Amino acid sequence: MDPSLILTNLLNPPILFFLLGMAATLLGSDLDIPQPITRALSLYLLFSIGMHGGVELHRSGFEPAVLLPLGIGVAASVAIPLGAFVLLRRRLGVEDAAAIAATYGSISAVTFITAVNFLEVQGVRFGGHMVAAMALMESPPILVAVLLARRHGVSANGEGAGDLPLGALVREAALNGPVFLLLGSLLVGLVTGEQGWAAVEPFAYAPFRGVLTLFLLDMGIIAARRLDALRASGAFLAAFAVGFPLLNAALAIALSALAGLAVGDALLLTVLFASASYIAVPAAVRVALPGANPSLYLPMSLALTFPFNIALGIPLYYAVIVALWS
C-alpha cells in the first residue's frame, strides 16, 4: 500500500479540522460550536449528498448494476447486526449487545460523505445509487436489534416502558429525521434531474467541502469528549470498535469484487459496511432499548470507529480495492 495515500487523506482540510477539534478538547480549549449550528450543518450535508445522489441516479437510470449494490447493502444491514450480536453476547447483556449490534449494523452518513470527498479528491467517479444504498441501510439494524432483544426476553420484565410497539418502531425508524431528509433529497434530485440540480447547485455543491470541514471540527470536539467513557468500556469493546469494521470491510470488498462493482462504488459500499452509526441509531436505541448503556455504544462509534475510518480506514480500503481491481 502506498503510504502517501494515508498522508494525502490526513492532510485534507476536513480531516485536519477533525483532528484540530480533538486537539482543542484534549488540550482544554473552550472551543465549542453551538448545537443548533451543528444540527444545521448536518442537515445541509444530508440535503447536499441526497440531491447529488438523486441527480446521479437520474443520469444513470435504474439498471441491474444499480440494484445489485442496493440489494447487497440491505442484506448486510440485516446480517451484520446478527453477527455482531452473537459476538457481543459472549461478554455483554442482551440490551447492550443489541444496542451495539444496531450501531455497527447501521451506517455513518458522515463517514460516507467523507469517503465521497476522498473519491472526489482522487478523481474517482461513483454512482448516485450508493446514496440510496446508504439510506436503505440505516434503519433495518434498529429493527433487527430490537427483535433480537425481545427474542431474548427483554420485553418480559413486566415494566413495559421499553416496549415500543413494533409498528411504532418501524414508523420511527423510517421517519427518523436524517433518514427522511436524505431519502427526500434523493427523490427530489431524481425527479428534477439536471434542471433541478442547476437551480440548487451553487448552494448544494460549492460550499459542501467547507461545511463538511466545519462539521468535522465539531465532531472532533465531541469525539474527544467521549474518550474517557471509551477507556472505561474496556479492551474488548475497544478492540471490537476497530476489529469488527475491518472484518465488515473485508466482507464488503469480497462481495464488491464478486458483484463486479466499479472502484468508487466498491469503496462506498465498503465504508457503509465498516462504519457505525452515531446519529440515527443511538437516538432510536435510547428509546427502544432504554436499558442499554449509551456510554458504551456512543463512545465506541464516535470516539474510535469514526476517527479510525475517516483517518485511516478510507485510504486503506481504497488501496486494497485498487490493488485487487488492477
Add this chain to the structure above:
Amino acid sequence: MEKVSRIEIVVDSLNSGRVVELLAKQGLKGYTLIRGVAGSGERGLQRGDDLTEVSNNTYILTTCPADKLEAFLAALCPLLRRVGGICLVSEAVQYRG
C-alpha cells in the same frame, strides 16, 4: 393561593415525551419543559452536546394537587426505573394572578 406538590423531573431528552404523555394521562395539564439540560447521575455524564439528544437531559417542572400525587408517582416510578431519571417532590404554594 393553593397548597400543591411541586414536581421536578429530570429525564433523558429522548424519553421526555413519555413523561409528558404520562402527565396528560394523570390529568396534570400544565408543565414547563427545558430541553438541552446537562448533568451527571447514576447513568453517567449527560453532556447536553449531542446532535441526537442521546447525551441530553430534559427538565420538567409541574405541580400536582395532593389527591393526584400518589397515582402520578405510581405511574412515573416504573418509567424512571426503566429509562433513568429522577423525580423530586416538594411542598409549594401556588399563586395565580
